[in-house]
Amino acid sequence: MLKLSPKFIIMAFDRNTPFNELPNLPPLGFVESPEILRQLAKAARYLGELNGLCASLPDPQILINTIILQESKESSAIENIVTTQDELYKAAAEDGTSNLGAKEVLSYKEALYVGLKRMRDQKNLLLTNTMVELVQTIKQNDAGIRNVPGTALKDAINGEIVYTPPCCEEDVRDKLSALEQFINDPELSTLDPLIKMAFIHYQFEAIHPFADGNGRTGRILNALYLVQQDLLIQPVLYLSSYIVNHKADYYQLLRSVTEKENWNDWIMYMLTALIETTQLTTKKIKAMLSLKSDCETQMKIILGSSFSYELLQLMFTLPYLKIDLIVNKNIAHRQTASAWLKKLTDADILRPQKMGRTTYYINYRLMEILSSNYL
Template sequence: MAFDRNTPYNELPNLPPPGFIESPEILKQLAKAARYLGELNGLCISLPDPQILINTIVLQESKDSSAIENIVTTQDELYKAATEDDTNNLGAKEVLNYKEALYVGMKRLQDQQNLLLTNTMVEIVQTIKQNNAGIRNVPGTSLKNAINGEVVYTPPCCEDVIREKLSALEQFINDPEFSSFDPLIKMAFIQYQFESIHPFPDGNGRAGRILNALYLVQQGLLIQPVLYLSSYIVKHKTEYYQLLRSITEKENWQDWVMYMLTALIETTQLTAKKMKAMLSLKSNYEKQLKEVLGTSFSYDLLQLMFTLPYLKIDLLVKKEIAHRQTASTWLKKLSDADIVRPQKIGRTTYYINFRLMEILSSDS
């Protein structure tokens, strides 16, 4: 049956794509992607305390993945919100929910014998959206061109069909004997399939990108979900959606796989560069903090500076790093030494690790 964009695509084929053969160009790009991914994983393994830097990298991925869905927040809004118990900034709140969903997915991966299951996907979307959304169970969902309202794709309907598609996707993800393709090529397949099943009313794109990162962890290619893939997709967003459509309408898998491998190459290089720069800055700051704070030097304070670039007195007190007066004294000394820069927003003064923010904001 020919594809009809106005009709639910219940005939969406299960993976792997029939007849797909890796071209020489794909094999060359695959080898390059695997090499850079291995280097990034080695860097993650070498970190003395991975969570210090990984939190900030994951927040960057969360920000860019949300931006693909037109959920926009600035770096300043995001990192300021990350220090709060709650925030009124809806964009920042959705980004923080994405970060939380990624960590939820990691926890479920550990709890479920390294399996990526439908119930994990459901929990990820519920965490992103902060609701009890489940699998789509009513007809009428279609994806439309934002400019002219034209239907460009109608995903499978309804819940029984969607669960059947997800069950087949589960098998493809979790059963290594089911397909002999390289995991990086399979990751590209999985991304398309999840987007095409479109199992939830909202949050599918973000959930699919979290699934990418979790899949690489499941496959032992990354020890932490630091895949910063969305930075590439943001810059090549039109092509991203065009290539998804090209598979559905023309079975053009070759260009899609090349796109995803190129995204992997560029983003693993960028992520590794950022992490090295952050490690170098942290080492320099450790020396400076010891000079500025003397015998009251706190390694916990140094760690916090690289976990949350926006500091405030209340945050140091809440984390039990220092009492209020000590926290105030420390931050004043760091400000006088131009290690952090104060910024008063409303009644609160934030002390910004501005050099770290410069690293995080760089896209090259």
């Protein structure tokens, strides 16, 4: 059970009124329950295993790109931005796309890299201006902090208001400034970073600083925070798939913190998400490494002296290949690329799929690994 100090006061909450009384972090009187401490130890153990695996990768960018693409799709799905695997990976294969869903998904991927670079450029700090740049990259516009009243979150089924975030720009900026300090100043809290991550995620969503893109920005902040805290060497852990599968609980528990100060259940949810996602991500990376090794062995036999390690890398960076992509990457001339893809198709390493006038050659076994939630 959540333990409160005698001075702890639950702020009055009215879902129809801007929640300008949203308290700053850390929550007054919060004490970790025994179940949180048990779950925390488990989460730390699995996260350490994943980080060790990432540190051992000879070329982590090869695998990270594919994992980020899959996360981009899952995170966007939470916001009901839907795109097919085909549209997403066609776009990633430098085709461009008219599909708005695929464009937003790829913008999410771009935003993650932008945030990681910006954090490292700013002495490992996660700042408000980085959050703004994240949402601008996601939305591909010049969006800024909400500066007009009227924002309210509504139930998708009955249209009733479930939460009205703080208003307006000055108050929102004040709350983001306090959140920024909580993220970056270790003296503000001695709490474990994984518990702090749960606090930070709730607080950002409760502030709801942007007109759109808050959910995706908040989920990118999770990954960046884990890197900032040296818990992961690479941003490969994303909770979107877990949230998609437990979406109702996610929103209900966010409301439960706001309305009842129920931090215990929210933190348990986030730690459970970390545990399950970390285990699955570790299994996926191991399966991808095994598949890559098998493919390398087969390709050296099939392609002989023309074997190209750059082609193998591309297969595990962009699972949908086409002749033009190989040519544009300066890996081979068109005739050689065509011959390679035919041989790999005949060996069932890649599978062709005609889309319009273009034939894509799909690393289908990699796609099975990426899309699986039960390895």
